[in-house]
Amino acid sequence: MTLLKEPDFGTPAKDGPASVSLEVDGMRVSVPEGTSVMRAAAMAGVDVPKLCATDRLEAFGSCRLCLVEIDGRRGTPASCTTPVADGMVVHTQTPKVAKLRENVMELYISDHPLDCLTCAANGDCELQDMAGAVGLRQVRYGYEGENHLDAVKDQSNPYFDFDPSKCIACSRCVRACDEIQGTFALTIEGRGFDSKVSPGAGESFMDSECVSCGACVQACPTATLQEKSVIQLGMPSRSVITTCAYCGVGCSFKAELRGDEVVRMVPHKDGGANEGHSCVKGRFAFGYATHPDRMLRPMVREKITDPWREVEWDEAIGTVARRMLEIRQRHGAGAIGAITSSRCTNEEVYVVQKMVRAAFGNNNVDTCARVCHSPTGYGLKQTFGESAGTQDFRSVAQSDVIMVIGANPTDGHPVFASRMKQRLRQGAKLIVVDPRRIDLVRSPHIEADHHLQLKPGTNVAVVNAMAHVVVTEGLVDQSFVGERCEGFDEWAQFISGTENSPEAVESITGVPASELRAAARLYAQGGNGAIYYGLGVTEHSQGSTMVMGMANLAMACGNIGRDGVGVNPLRGQNNVQGSCDMGSFPHELSGYRHVSDDAARKVFENLWGTTLLAEPGLRIPNMFDAAIEGTFRALFVHGEDIAQSDPNVKHVLAALGAMELVVVQDLFLNETAKFAHVFLPGASFLEKDGTFTNAERRINRVRAVMKPKSGRHEWDIVCQIATAMGYPMQYDHPSQIMDEIASVTPTFTGVSFDKLDEMGSVQWPCNEQAPDGTPIMHVDAFTRGLGRFVPTPFVPTDERSTRRFPLILTTGRILSQYNVGAQTRRTANIAWHQEDVLEIHSHDAEVRGIEDGDEVTLASRVGATTLHAQISDRMPTGVVYTTFHYPVTGANVVTTENSDWATNCPEYKVTAVQVTLAHPVSHLNGEAAADRELAVGLVD
């Protein structure tokens, strides 16, 4: 249910020309073949009463409210399940159907609580609406008969209640869980009068397989499934369309409020990325924005061991500016820099990088994409000419073969995963390349045709072997390659080498050669082949190489430049794509133009009235190295928690501790803030006006529903710092910042807030050549002209298992928590994940005397931490897995300095470790122990 009601046409739209003409209540309408009579009527402006039908679900025909009469046909067919026919004449309002509808409603109401006035759904209830629509005036059955009014509520889910006494058994919730979400957690138990909605096999919602996406709540026409927030706070009174601030899917939501209190977030049906669907995080976990932990006043301190002192904004901004200038004066312009946020808006990121380049006077700006998808930027730029994915999310609906490499979309990109699963249930083939048996390998009605369960660190060997098969077995799309690419002959010669054959790499990768050959053939010959990949590709010492390897494979098979194909990075954060687009890289200006590009630099120099450096600045890992060296002394950290999220935490903490000035702008006092001298309170997405860019290059509007709780907009704070440092920066509204971005960035020239308000969202490039944006890239030509094949020799990582550290640790995420958990740990999502655990295979556990739930020490050559073990057969032997959502786990204490050769993206996915039953820390002694106690205390 929702406040801002989008039109509901009753049944899904059908594709094709409007070739069938019919008459509904005297009005002519033409619709595509296969359209239901109900939808055709709605398109003619006639709303046929309905309860079980909604245009997000396939027709079901159970409520019997939508009956109509059709000339020449017997009886009163249900309009939702009756397809149109040419020349059909439909009557939706006749005495006969009116009487039948009234009778149906009488039956429903005879077994329904009559507490409308106190019901949470009062005013937002389709049952109420239909009672009015059919003119219900009496219930002749009375209320004394058998009924369900005593049915027990299920309040187990932290976000919504299930009240079966109000259920009309329309099955919308069951169908939503099946068709939209793809979890199949709900069913109708029993038959006839005993029919009831049941999660799982009679379990509670919380104990069932329900993933709390809210699709059932959204679909429910009554108050049966109702948000607890609506029950407690009442119906919202206004609605603002905005964009989720969690993952890179970028779901569009209606923030529904009473005053400026958010009552609920309802997925927006017209959202380009999500089309009305959501996951537990975006739908329900917004409470962090008003959590008591929110810091709302600026604070300063001289030393990081001093207590914080609250100050006014002017003093805080003045302190930052004064100290930055003073450090620059003493140590040079290269001694200061900033890290931008992948969670803040494009406009905020743009002004931070502008502050660094124009006010700080250097290129020492980097973004958290450094530690996740920077290899995507490098690899796709080298091969295709553009640092972004090639398709829109809708494209997956045309895929015949879907290859998921190093990604776990059901957890990391759940709304996109639901789309993918819809296509898979329709028959598309699935290849999963992952050391773990992720949920997608085998889930309801889906089974991977091939699960290549490779050893961590061998991605490039696998993709090379697949390409070897394609080339040596004559499966290359010669016409695509000949017309659209260059460098093929040299690459083909390289990839044909026997060292790249599946047989040669089998012992390295652990993937049987026959399985690999079959997967390669499927990808090459199965029709539209699409690759979706994540950090299991990029966070490796050959991350960039692997991205190029996938691009090579896609080009060789002609799988670029149309719907259903492509190379698609699943970018993790809500605006990591945007932060890259905005030039928050030490080597690139906005639009991915190198700082050495004189023409590009001139554009900014002219506009900004200053000279910019032509040499790259410090990347994040280099900032840490330089800080320890003593040459990098001040850092502005915008909306990032590098002390928790970056690898080799000991090194990061040493770097932070070495700096003279650390400024943190964030919602909460996070791990990094423990090393800060100035804390500037940030604003949540509910308080911001701006844009986010998601993984499909879709620029979405973010609209404030309340004023910033700190009293200042984040972009304004940054501008004031720059101004106080002597470089005036002033805007009246974020739309002006976007106008500036558009004026200097060729791929954004058509973008403006007005355009986004008009179109809803737009995918860049959006310019003269593509005024309505670009859903699919490289259609007629690659951005660089011809696609470039790049040889990708496999080089094993230096991080090998040894006798001392015989296991390999890989890390990842789960559905209910997000990144470092700063947001989700402050919501009821902790109900699903109270701590990070170590997943370990039963064999590895047994030889170590470890049982399920035991506390274990996870140690690498750089650090150790303790956490609880979970025996899991999802992991192969020799590989262990954990998440990094809780700072107390310190998962990144054990990850190392190894990184991608091209971009320095850390190799989070391969760390040699040992796991042992935990013991007290008793081996520390003397000064070393004191130092480490301090470090531990600071970390905690």
Add this chain to the structure above:
Amino acid sequence: MAKRPPTVSWPSDSWIDMSHDEATEIRLINKIVVHFAYLPTEEAVIEVANHVSRFWDPRMKRRLFELVDSETKDFEPVAVAATALLR
């Protein structure tokens, strides 16, 4: 599962694997060389030099020059040649 106090610790020195002690610049440029090893030597030298020029900051480049002069034996020959090009 019972809550337990957080315990993060660094390993004692005997745990530290010393084999990863080489300077960052040496490690990184040698890896870049390996990536471009498929090219003829002259082209590889140019590509390595280009990559370092485009992505490394001045501090890393200065350090690279110092290290090549003092620790030449730790560098791949192509890396040495690329550094000469950068100078």
